[in-house]
Structure formats: C-alpha cells, structure tokens
Amino acid sequence: MIDRAISSRGPDSFEWRFVAIIGAILSLGLLSIYSVTHAQPGSGVPLYAKQMIWVVMGGAAFLVMLVFDYHKIARLSYPLYAIALVLLAVVLIIGKTSRGAQRWFPIGPFAFQPAEFAKVVLILVLANYYANSPREGWRQRVVLPGLIMAPGLLLILKQPDLGSGLSFMAIYVAMLLVVGVRSKAVGILILLGLMVFPFVWEAMWGALHDYQRERILTFVNPAYDPGGKGYHALQSRIAIGSGELVGKGLYGGTQSQLKFLPEGHTDFVFAVFAEEWGFLGVLLLLALFLGLIMLAMEIASRAKDVLGALLAAGVIAMIGFSLIINIGMTAGIFPIVGIPLPLMSYGGSAIVATMAALGLLVNVKRRRLTLFY
Amino acid sequence: MLDLTPHQDELRELQRRLTILRIGLVLAVSILAVRVWHLQVREGQYYRDLSENNRTRSVILEPARGLIYDRNGVLLANNVPSFNLYVTLEDVSDRDALIKRLVDLIGLDEVVLRKKLSERGAKLLPRKLKGGLTLREAALVESHRLDLPGVMVQAESQRNYPSKLTASHLLGYVGEVSGDQLETPEFKELHQGSIVGQYGVEHTYDRFLRGRAGQKVIEADALGHEKRTVEVQKPEAGDDLYLTIDLRLQELAEELLGEEAGAIVAIDPATGEVLALASRPAFDPNVLSRELTPKQWEEIAQDESHPLTNRATQGQYPPGSTFKIVMAAAALETKTIDPTTTVRCVGSYPFGRRLYKDWKAGGHGTMDLRQAIVDSCDVFFYTIGQRMGIEAIASYATQFGLGRETGIELPSERMGIVPSPAWKEKARNEIWLPGETISASIGQGYLTVTPLQMTNLIATVGNDGVSYRPRLIRAVMERATGRLQELPPMARDRLAIKPETLALIQDALAGVVTEGTARRAKSALVTIAGKTGTAQTAASRPGPEEDLPRKLRDHAWFISYAPVEAPRIAVAVLVEHMGHGGSAAAPLAKQLIEAFVKLAPHEPVIAERGSTARAPLAATAQRGNL
Numbered sequence: 001m002i003d004r005a006i007s008s009r010g011p012d013s014f015e016w017r018f019v020a021i022i023g024a025i026l027s028l029g030l031l032s033i034y035s036v037t038h039a040q041p042g043s044g045v046p047l048y049a050k051q052m053i054w055v056v057m058g059g060a061a062f063l064v065m066l067v068f069d070y071h072k073i074a075r076l077s078y079p080l081y082a083i084a085l086v087l088l089a090v091v092l093i094i095g096k097t098s099r100g101a102q103r104w105f106p107i108g109p110f111a112f113q114p115a116e117f118a119k120v121v122l123i124l125v126l127a128n129y130y131a132n133s134p135r136e137g138w139r140q141r142v143v144l145p146g147l148i149m150a151p152g153l154l155l156i157l158k159q160p161d162l163g164s165g166l167s168f169m170a171i172y173v174a175m176l177l178v179v180g181v182r183s184k185a186v187g188i189l190i191l192l193g194l195m196v197f198p199f200v201w202e203a204m205w206g207a208l209h210d211y212q213r214e215r216i217l218t219f220v221n222p223a224y225d226p227g228g229k230g231y232h233a234l235q236s237r238i239a240i241g242s243g244e245l246v247g248k249g250l251y252g253g254t255q256s257q258l259k260f261l262p263e264g265h266t267d268f269v270f271a272v273f274a275e276e277w278g279f280l281g282v283l284l285l286l287a288l289f290l291g292l293i294m295l296a297m298e299i300a301s302r303a304k305d306v307l308g309a310l311l312a313a314g315v316i317a318m319i320g321f322s323l324i325i326n327i328g329m330t331a332g333i334f335p336i337v338g339i340p341l342p343l344m345s346y347g348g349s350a351i352v353a354t355m356a357a358l359g360l361l362v363n364v365k366r367r368r369l370t371l372f373y
Numbered sequence: 374m375l376d377l378t379p380h381q382d383e384l385r386e387l388q389r390r391l392t393i394l395r396i397g398l399v400l401a402v403s404i405l406a407v408r409v410w411h412l413q414v415r416e417g418q419y420y421r422d423l424s425e426n427n428r429t430r431s432v433i434l435e436p437a438r439g440l441i442y443d444r445n446g447v448l449l450a451n452n453v454p455s456f457n458l459y460v461t462l463e464d465v466s467d468r469d470a471l472i473k474r475l476v477d478l479i480g481l482d483e484v485v486l487r488k489k490l491s492e493r494g495a496k497l498l499p500r501k502l503k504g505g506l507t508l509r510e511a512a513l514v515e516s517h518r519l520d521l522p523g524v525m526v527q528a529e530s531q532r533n534y535p536s537k538l539t540a541s542h543l544l545g546y547v548g549e550v551s552g553d554q555l556e557t558p559e560f561k562e563l564h565q566g567s568i569v570g571q572y573g574v575e576h577t578y579d580r581f582l583r584g585r586a587g588q589k590v591i592e593a594d595a596l597g598h599e600k601r602t603v604e605v606q607k608p609e610a611g612d613d614l615y616l617t618i619d620l621r622l623q624e625l626a627e628e629l630l631g632e633e634a635g636a637i638v639a640i641d642p643a644t645g646e647v648l649a650l651a652s653r654p655a656f657d658p659n660v661l662s663r664e665l666t667p668k669q670w671e672e673i674a675q676d677e678s679h680p681l682t683n684r685a686t687q688g689q690y691p692p693g694s695t696f697k698i699v700m701a702a703a704a705l706e707t708k709t710i711d712p713t714t715t716v717r718c719v720g721s722y723p724f725g726r727r728l729y730k731d732w733k734a735g736g737h738g739t740m741d742l743r744q745a746i747v748d749s750c751d752v753f754f755y756t757i758g759q760r761m762g763i764e765a766i767a768s769y770a771t772q773f774g775l776g777r778e779t780g781i782e783l784p785s786e787r788m789g790i791v792p793s794p795a796w797k798e799k800a801r802n803e804i805w806l807p808g809e810t811i812s813a814s815i816g817q818g819y820l821t822v823t824p825l826q827m828t829n830l831i832a833t834v835g836n837d838g839v840s841y842r843p844r845l846i847r848a849v850m851e852r853a854t855g856r857l858q859e860l861p862p863m864a865r866d867r868l869a870i871k872p873e874t875l876a877l878i879q880d881a882l883a884g885v886v887t888e889g890t891a892r893r894a895k896s897a898l899v900t901i902a903g904k905t906g907t908a909q910t911a912a913s914r915p916g917p918e919e920d921l922p923r924k925l926r927d928h929a930w931f932i933s934y935a936p937v938e939a940p941r942i943a944v945a946v947l948v949e950h951m952g953h954g955g956s957a958a959a960p961l962a963k964q965l966i967e968a969f970v971k972l973a974p975h976e977p978v979i980a981e982r983g984s985t986a987r988a989p990l991a992a993t994a995q996r997g998n999l
Binding site: 174235238241258278289297300303306309316317320324331 | 380383384386387388390391393394395398399401402404405406408409410412413414416417418419420421423424425427428592593594595600
C-alpha cells in the first residue's frame with residue numbers, strides 16, 4: 001500500500017539530474033557511433049539508428065525496473081538466475097559464433113548477448129542472498145555467494161568472454177567488500193590487489209615472450225589483434241593521443257574515419273570520442289561518469305535496507321568496473337579485454353542491461369523513505 | 374520493529390564500507406584522466422604525427438624517360454604504355470571463379486595463374502599477374518570490371534626500341550635500379566623500382582634521360598583505398614637525345630655483317646661524330662628492358678657468341694697489318710728510314726734462330742716504304758721494326774691513340790694493349806724477347822686494339838693528324854625549357870707528326886685500294902684510301918686456312934676513309950674468323966662508304982625533323998606514364 005503511494009510520486013530534482021547525466025552520456029555515445037559509421041556503405045538499418053532503438057528499449061527497461069518494488073524483483077532473483085544460466089548454457093550450443101567466440105543469440109537483425117543480462121541478475125541474486133542471510137562466518141560471506149557466482153562465471157569464460165567474466169568477479173568482490181569480511185586484512189588485501197593489479201599484470205605480462213602473450217591472448221580473446229601483434233592497441237593510443245587538447249572535431253577523426261582504428265563503434269568508442277573531442281571532451285565525459293557514480297553512491301548510502309544498499313553497490317561496481325577497464329584498455333594501461341564502455345559502446349544487450357541496472361538504482365532511491373512510515 | 378535497531382546498525386556499518394568503493398573509483402577515474410592527459414597533451418604531438426603518417430601515403434609519379442633520336446630525328450627509343458594486370462587478394466572472394474573468368478576472357482594459363490595467386494605475399498597489396506597485355510585484352514578486362522573484383526589493369530610506361538636489334542649495343546637497355554647502384558651518389562635521388570639505363574647510351578646519358586620523379590600525397594584508409602589527393606608534385610620528363618648516328622648507315626652496317634660476328638664503325642673525321650657503330654651478334658633491347666626471368670638471363674649470359682659484348686668498343690683484336698700505318702709514321706719520324714730507303718723482300722726475315730715469314734711466299738722484291746704499305750710487305754716492316762726497337766713503336770702507337778680509351782660515351786670501353794718491355798715486366802713478370810718486337814712490327818703478338826680505336830686512327834690520318842674524341846650525342850632537347858642544346862665539339866688533338874710523313878702515308882693508303890691489297894674496295898663513286906689487315910688468332914698453324922676449325926681462323930680487318938682528297942667518313946671493319954682483310958672486310962667498307970656518299974650531302978636540320986616527329990611521340994610518352 002505504502003509502496004504504491006510512493007511510486008506514484010513524481011520524480012524529484014535528484015532523479016532529474018540522474019536522468020540528465022544518463023541522457024548526456026547516451027547522446028555522446030550516439031554521436032560517436034554516428035561519426036564512425038555514417039559514412040560506411042552498408043545494407044539495412046545503419047548502426048546509429050539501431051543504437052537509437054536500443055536506447056529507447058533501454059529507457060523502457062529503466063522504467064520497468066523502476067516501477068516494481070525492488071524487494072519484489074529481488075524475490076524473483078533465483079528463478080531469473082536460473083534462466084540466465086540456461087541461456088548461457090544454450091548459447092554455447094546454438095549461439096552465433098563471431099570472431100572466435102560464441103556469445104550471441106541472433107534475433108532477426110539483432111543479437112542478444114545473455115552475459116550482459118546475467119550480470120544484472122548476478123547483482124540481484126547476490127544482494128538477495130546477503131539480505132536474507134545471517135552473514136555469519138566466512139563460509140556464508142565468501143564461499144556460498146562464490147558458489148552462486150561460479151556456474152555463471154564458468155559458462156561465460158567458456159564462450160570465451162574474458163571481459164564479462166572479469167565483470168562478474170568484480171561485482172562479486174565489490175559486494176563482498178561492502179558486506180565486509182571478518183578479517184580486515186583480507187579486505188585490505190583484496191583492495192590492494194585491485195589497486196596494484198595493473199602493475200602486477202604489466203610486470204607478469206612483460207616477462208612473457210611475445211609468442212606466449214599471443215597464445216594467451218588469442219586463447220582468451222580470439223577476436224582481437226587481427227592486424228598483428230599490438231596493432232589494435234597502438235592504433236587506439238594513436239587515436240586518443242592525436243586528439244590532443246581540443247580534438248580533431250566531430251567527424252574529423254582520421255584514425256576512426258579511415259578505419260585505422262578497428263571496432264570504433266563498440267569497445268573502442270572511447271578512442272573515437274577522445275580523437276574527435278580532445279582532452280577537454282574527455283574531461284567532460286569523465287566528469288559525467290563520475291557524477292553518475294557519485295549520485296549512485298548517494299543512493300547506496302541512503303538505502304533503507306541491506307538489500308537496497310547492496311543492489312546499489314552492485315550496480316556501481318558493474319558500471320564502474322566496465323568504465324575503468326574499457327578506458328584503461330583503450331588508453332593502453334590494460335591489456336585488451338573485450339569490455340564495452342557503459343552507455344556509449346554500440347550493443348543492444350549492454351545498453352538495455354545497463355539501463356535496467358540504473359532503473360534498479362532509482363528504484364532503491366525512491367523507496368528509501370518507506371522506513372519512516 | 375524491535376529488531377530494527379541492530380539491523381539499522383548493521384546497515385550503517387555496511388554503508389560506511391561503501392567508502393572503499395567510492396575511494397577506489399575516484400582514484401581509478403583520476404588515474405584514467407592522468408593517463409589520457411599524458412597521451413593527449415604531453416605526447417599529443419607525437420601521436421598526431423603518427424596519425425598523419427597513418428593517414429597519408431605518398432605515391433611516386435614516375436617521369437617519362439627522354440626519347441632518343443638519330444641525327445636525322447628518326448626515333449630510336451620511346452615509351453609505350455604497357456598494360457599490366459594486377460590483383461588484390463583481399464578483394465577476391467572466390468578464387469576459382471576468378472581464375473575461370475580470366476582464362477575464358479583473355480586466355481591466361483590456368484596453371485601459371487593458380488601458382489601466382491597462391492604465392493605468399495601481402496593480401497592488401499596488388500600483385501602482378503601478367504605484364505604486357507594487348508590493348509584488346511586490357512579493354513576486355515576493363516569492361517568486365519564488375520565481374521572481376523580485385524582485378525585491375527594498370528597502364529605503365531615501358532621502354533620501347535622500334536628498330537629492335539639495330540644499334541642495340543649503342544642504345545643499350547633500361548632496367549630497375551639495383552641496390553648497389555642506389556648506394557652511389559649518381560643514383561641517390563632515385564628510389565627502389567626506378568628505371569635507369571643499364572647499358573649503352575641509356576646508361577651514359579641516364580642523367581639527361583631520367584627526368585625527375587614527382588609524387589602524389591594521398592589520403593588512404595586502413596585498407597589502402599585512396600580517399601583523396603592531398604598534394605601533387607608533377608614529375609618532370611627527361612631530356613631527349615639526338616645521337617650522331619645515321620640510322621640508315623647503322624642498319625646497312627649491321628646488314629653487311631649479317632650473321633658474322635664483328636664490328637663496323639663509321640665516324641666523321643672532321644668532327645669525331647660517330648655515324649654508325651655496329652656490333653654483331655646483337656640483342657633485342659626490348660626484351661632486356663622488361664623483367665627477365667633468371668632463366669632468360671642465364672641464356673643470354675651463357676650465349677657463346679657473347680651478344681651483349683659491344684665488339685666495336687670492347688672487342689680487342691691484334692691489328693694485324695693495319696698497324697703498319699703506325700710503323701710507317703714512326704720509322705719516318707724517328708728518321709730510321711727516309712722515303713727512298715729500300716728493303717729487299719725475299720719472303721722471309723731471319724732473326725735469331727727463327728725465320729719470320731712474309732705473307733707472300735716468294736717475297737715482294739725490292740720495296741720502298743710506299744710500296745711496302747701498298748703490298749703490305751711484312752719483311753720491310755720486320756726490318757724497320759727491328760731497327761727502331763719496341764720503345765719507339767710503343768711510343769707512336771700510344772700517340773695514335775692505341776692502348777688507351779678513346780673516351781667514347783659508352784660504358785666499359787676497353788683499351789687494348791700496346792706492349793713494351795715495361796708492360797711485359799709488369800703484366801707477366803717476364804723480360805721482353807727481341808723476337809716479340811718483330812711480331813709487334815706487323816701488328817701481331819701482344820698488341821691488341823678495338824675497332825673503334827682503329828677507326829679513330831684512320832680518321833686522324835685522313836684528317837691530316839687532327840683527331841677528335843669520338844662522340845655520340847649531337848644535341849639534347851631540354852624538356853624543361855623546350856630548347857635544343859647543340860653540344861659543343863669535342864676536344865681535338867693534333868699528332869706530333871710532320872705533314873710530309875702523313876702525306877706519304879695518305880698516298881700509300883690510296884694506293885692500297887687502287888693497286889694494292891684492297892683492290893676489292895675500289896669504288897667507281899668515290900676515292901677510298903685504306904689498309905687491310907689480318908689478325909692471327911694462333912701463333913703458328915699447319916696447313917691452309919680453310920682446313921682450320923672456324924674458331925682458329927684469322928680475323929679480317931679493313932680501315933679506310935673517303936674521299937681521299939677531303940675525308941668525310943672513316944670506316945673500320947672487323948669480321949671475326951673470316952681470314953684476309955682484303956677479301957672479307959674491304960668490300961663491306963666500300964659498300965658502306967658508297968651508301969654514305971649516295972645519302973650525302975645532307976646536313977640534317979634536326980630541329981625541324983625533330984619537332985614534327987616529336988608531337989605524337991611526346992603524347993605517347995606521357996600516356997605511358999599514367
């Protein structure tokens with residue numbers, strides 16, 4: 001009863017800011033996709049138009065996740081996770097194979113990627129688990145949720161999709177940190193581990209022979225580096241660097257327009273943006289993302305219960321991790337793993353899943369006051 | 374609501390731990406910002422340069438090579454468009470279909486085609502399938518362009534020599550600049566794949582003919598597809614050359630040699646201009662200017678008849694009796710004899726333990742110098758050679774231009790050998806034997822000369838002792854200015870020999886044709902003076918000449934000038950393994966001289982001939998450079 005009364009309330013200025021930031025990031029993404037793909041001859045619906053359809057569908061998902069009480073949605077988390085696992089299993093059998101990985105269900109001219117859907121469901125299922133568990137001892141805090149995550153992770157790695165797999169683990173680790181682990185040392189260790197990860201990775205990676213790296217990379221990520229070792233990473237760095245302070249102007253990015261930069265509309269959309277908008281544009285974009293994260297943090301720290309706080313934390317982890325790894329890899333501080341830039345990279349599944357997750361966030365925010373009734 | 378408080382506490386604690394996430398994310402985003410700042414601001418210029426490099430590509434525009442004409446403006450070398458068939462594998466989806474289409478369309482060999490397509494190499498770069506398509510084939514491919522994805526016909530310039538084998542040694546041929554050549558200062562402004570002259574005039578005058586390459590800077594995408602032109606720097610065509618050669622005499626000279634190996638050189642004694650320079654066997658410069666397979670090269674290089682050797686400038690033969698001209702001048706100038714001195718020839722000359730024979734078994738009887746030249750009496754020259762000594766002989770031979778380069782503008786001219794005790798000591802580490810002086814006196818032994826040297830020698834004699842460096846270029850047509858630059862005459866030289874001496878020799882040489890060994894060169898049209906010679910290829914041989922294997926037979930010499938009174942042409946003929954100069958060589962010189970006289974007088978006005986001949990040819994040359 002109370003819920004219904006609250007949900008009929010109009011959006012407040014906080015929510016408007018939230019939506020405005022999402023809209024701004026989506027628009028910059030669309031512009032970049034349009035810039036790279038508008039001149040390409042192709043049959044059927046152009047990519048930027050498709051992406052617009054995805055944005056509209058993402059808007060719908062956003063509203064759906066907002067309307068129903070998140071407690072009700074969380075109650076469905078186990079069945080939803082079961083569906084996700086089935087989809088992840090089935091895609092390995094009948095999914096479309098593209099560039100060495102079997103990740104997609106073709107649906108007409110579109111492709112559905114169950115891993116993106118599974119990420120949101122993982123947030124739901126872990127938050128639901130922790131909210132309803134006494135959370136006593138490391139077994140209940142670490143091992144059980146780990147076991148819940150494991151089948152999804154393994155199915156995703158089997159595709160193989162290293163990027164989504166890493167996202168899965170990041171969501172789990174972030175929620176675990178927020179729940180708190182018994183030993184402070186473990187928490188600090190994990191945090192330190194995350195922080196020094198790039199350096200350790202570089203050191204380990206740097207010690208390998210080129211052919212070993214290539215083997216590992218082609219094993220986990222066959223789609224990348226088609227033009228030869230390091231070509232992709234270099235072209236991405238050139239694209240970003242050559243944008244300089246003010247950029248080459250919209251549609252003026254030679255790296256992306258002349259196809260030196262592959263995948264400019266998907267995983268490397270940040271390089272396209274940085275080339276055309278320059279460092280000033282990058283600052284604007286990072287500010288928008290940071291603003292989004294801060295607003296989400298606000299929601300999490302004002303959530304009325306553990307479930308809400310953990311849902312918010314999970315969504316923050318999912319979006320924040322993708323943001324950092326994606327820009328980090330295009331800017332050449334991480335190896336190239338396929339992770340899309342949230343709200344910007346072309347891709348229906350990712351857009352809809354991200355929008356659904358953001359809807360969940362606003363859902364948590366709108367219901368935080370119920371406590372005092 | 375009772376358990377609310379502990380629940381609330383736990384929630385508060387949980388929410389405090391969000392700080393970890395908050396700090397981590399802010400930190401990470403800051404690191405990203407710093408990284409991007411580093412790329413875009415600190416190293417931005419570096420990456421901007423890299424992206425420019427990526428974006429633009431410069432394509433070399435080859436210049437049209439200069440044309441070559443004879444002295445009358447008749448075309449000897451030009452450029453024709455050659456249609457070459459290329460394929461870019463990246464754009465080929467169905468190889469079998471492509472092969473089938475090409476076989477059906479222009480009848481390419483399926484096996485060869487399949488092999489070329491499966492060779493390793495960059496998929497993005499066009500590879501050559503076939504060169505030299507006919508116009509019809511090129512048109513067929515072009516009109517089926519849509520059915521032949523990845524296939525293209527490129528019109529490229531190909532050097533062309535319309536008169537085929539004629540003057541091949543003189544003109545030379547062209548080819549891609551070699552790696553070694555690129556290292557030398559002469560070729561440093563060229564690039565891999567530049568076409569340069571590799572032989573003949575094409576080589577010597579490459580700096581004129583070559584022109585200057587231009588370049589086109591294009592913007593290309595990652596697949597190499599041209600998007601737009603950023604900048605064009607036009608190529609400058611090379612200068613045209615007008616040679617001193619008269620193609621009609623050149624053709625006749627080569628025809629006269631026919632299937633025999635040998636050389637015929639004709640020059641204008643008054644200027645040193647080379648009118649004809651023939652060497653047989655010849656090669657087809659059209660073939661050598663294309664890409665040769667290693668097998669083709671092998672065949673040419675292994676050919677026993679050495680078609681690539683320019684016998685006129687690189688063939689070294691004993692001068693035989695033609696050397697008696699030098700002997701006569703030397704003997705008079707050193708006052709060893711005077712014109713009235715006589716020697717009795719009994720058919721042989723005893724020296725040491727040997728008997729040096731005269732070519733005429735019974736001997737010539739009593740001879741003075743003039744008669745000795747006319748009848749080519751060997752004993753007379755044995756005698757005076759013995760009296761003069763080898764040093765004097767060598768000194769005069771050198772003065773007449775033997776043993777050194779004539780300086781003709783052709784690559785790898787040979788010098789021949791003027792032997793002397795010092796030379797023998799140095800070259801063979803042996804002492805000079807007196808008998809060798811006797812051999813040298815009649816132009817045998819170690820003494821060797823080139824046909825060009827002998828032409829120069831006889832021209833100098835006919836020209837009263839004035840000699841010119843032989844020249845091949847009359848004028849250069851500068852493409853840049855459109856002006857025809859006549860080259861200044863070559864440096865001249867005068868022999869330190871008294872006019873009376875030369876006059877006596879000239880009279881004797883006229884006698885050689887009218888009453889002596891070269892009566893077969895006597896012409897009803899023009900007076901000719903000359904000297905026959907027979908160059909021995911082996912020192913002593915049993916039996917008559919005809920029984921010998923061909924390879925051991927003597928070479929026939931005849932050197933001459935005409936008209937006797939005021940020489941306008943000097944001709945040297947050398948025919949390998951054809952025996953006596955009087956019978957094998959003299960008639961050829963006569964025919965060439967008569968042809969020259971019939972053609973003359975024509976002082977060619979090359980500017981006018983040139984300009985009428987040039988118009989369509991220039992267009993061809995440019996088309997060939999597309």
